Amino acid sequence: MELLWEITGWAGAVAMLCAYMTVSMGWIKPGTTFQAANLFGSCAFIINGTLHGAWPSVATNVAWFLISAVALLRMRGRQETVAVEAEPIVVPAYVTTDTGTQMVIPRPSAAANCA
Incomplete structure (x- = not known):
């Protein structure tokens, strides 16, 4: 079971780094794909950090998760508004x-x- 949590942590790291790299290189715009990758990555880090007792990392990734979640909700709200106008x-x-x-x-x- 411990291997599963390690894989989860590494998958989160890969997701967040790939999202950051693709936006930084201009390959994608900082939209829903970027925020979804950050949301997934922060969840994975929260799980991994909790099991390792890495509380500063957990706190940072809870904030990262909340920022990504709010950004996704705001983007969703803008898309619905634009579709009606x-x-x-x-x-x-x-x-x-x-x-x-x-x-x-x-x-x-x-x-x-x-x-």
């Missing part, structure tokens, strides 16, 4: 419907196109 496009006056009124065609915002 839409700007109407007013068609020029010479384009009319059968009733002679102008048509309004909704256009998604630029931020929604990036998601």
